[in-house]
Amino acid sequence: MYHPYFRGKQFELITIRETAGLLAASGFVPIIEPVKETLNGLNRALKAICEANGKAIVIVNPYHGDHAEDGAGISSLLKDGFLDKDGITAGILLKDGMTLDGVLEYYEEHKEHSPTFVHAGFTEPKALAEKLGNGLETTQHVFFEKHCGKLYRKHFKGSRRVLVRDGFQRRRNADHPPVEEFSDLHATYEEEDMDGFGDFLTVGDDFSEGGGPAYAVAIHLTFIDPDRDDVMYIYHFLSTTNDTPTDPAGKFGQALDKLIAKLDSGKSMLLEGDAIKEFRDLHAKGHFPGLGHVKKLSMKHHIETLANYFA
Template identity: 75%
Template sequence: MYHPYFRGKQFELITIREMAPLMAASGFVPIIEPVREALKGLERALTEICNAKGNAIVIVNPFHGDHSEDGGSITALLEKSFLGKGGITAGILLQNDMSIDDALACYEKHKAHSPSFIHAGFTEAKTLAEKLGEGLANTSHVFFEKYCHKLYRKHFKGAAKRVLLRDGFERRRNADHPTVELFSDLHVTYEEEDMDGFGDFLIVGDDYTEGGGPAYAVAIHLTFIDPDADEVMYIYHFVSTTKDTPTDPAGKFAQALDKLIKKLDGGNSHLFDSSAIKEFRDLHKKGHFPGLGSVKKLSMNHHIETLANFLG
């Protein structure tokens, strides 16, 4: 049903570990594109998913990060530690520079791992569907919406599963975020799109960056589903008041957190009372700054908990 797309940085992998039991219970299937050379964190996250009897798709040929030239060590990890553990499957990322022969070779190489195709700019949809032939019915396909129009997706109509991936997060400078804006309606419309599931890039977005610069403004991004607006999902951006210096991230976080708590206490935020919200309240009470990575992790946790609550 729901497929959150993670790039395997430290705090993304921590979110996967912490949310593994909830994702498994909800039938959520994270897609992970490993971007760090060291795979210990990925292995720990996948182990937690297996322990929870959940499922995940691991991209074996990442486009971003340390494995973009060679995903061999990811394949080796899947073979060594997760072959035969049905919940962990291989994902083949189909980019615009990938030939049909390369796509099929990658598919054959990972056939024991029940591979899924992740369509992200690939141009030979019709040929791939034809080459898969009767095997199409046993394959799953995930489509980046911005690359895959309806005619493209139509070629894979007979597949076992089709998932539409939409980026609901508008990337801009923290200082430039509005207070609230539309995130997505795909959680309520994916069946109308003739899909079996949907996904997103959580509160991070699809645009990949290696590392952030100094935080001139600190923002807490939290999604919510509005029952008064056809259950569409929106996102709050609680932005620090101070936006013009690269110093004092702790003070800026406190300013953003004050705005969040004020909204919560107003009683009309529509924010689900997740474990992440409880932790934000605790941080406010203690006056503690956990670091920007932990703030992002809490926002990702909240997003997953919000959808689990809604879809459950």
């Protein structure tokens, strides 16, 4: 049902590892696009998923990062380490400029890994659907909403279909409003005639290798509002100081103070799971764990929120 889309940076992979049990228990299937040359973190994340009897889709031809030109290392990892694991499948990213022949080549190469087609800019949906023919209904297709309108998705009716929407608005941290709408897809994907839905968690689809110095520090946390038809919203808790790129620890403290005040008001609607417990612990200790760790807690909380919603 839910397919969180991760770019395989260090803290994304740690998030997967730490939530592997919850992902599996909830029937959630992460999609991972490996972006780092070393695949040790990916290997550990996939092992954690297998140990939890979960599932994951691994992109074998990434668009971003160190494997963008050649995904052979990823294919080797899947073949050598996970061929006997039914839960780990290959994902083929159908990008702008890819030919039908190119797509089918990837499909044949990874056939034993029951590949999923991930549509992200491909322009020949009708030709692909016709080529798959009677085999279409045994395939799975994931659509990036910004590239795939209803007419595009219609060609793959009869197969298993998942719609991925980016609910995170990309802007400078300092420019975020205190709260805004994130998505309603968790509540409406069946209305869209889809079998599942996905998002890019609280990170968004825009990929960057590394962030520059943070002028403002933000903690991004999602919540579902039952009084508004279960729409999901996102809080942006921002540091008060944002005029220089110094003192990230102090700025994190300012943002965390705002988060704790909102929680203590009793009106936050934030799910108080493991991630919020850790934010409370960090506040009590006055500790700054680093911005990557903060991002990890934000993603973890998002997964916990959706798991609680579907429970």
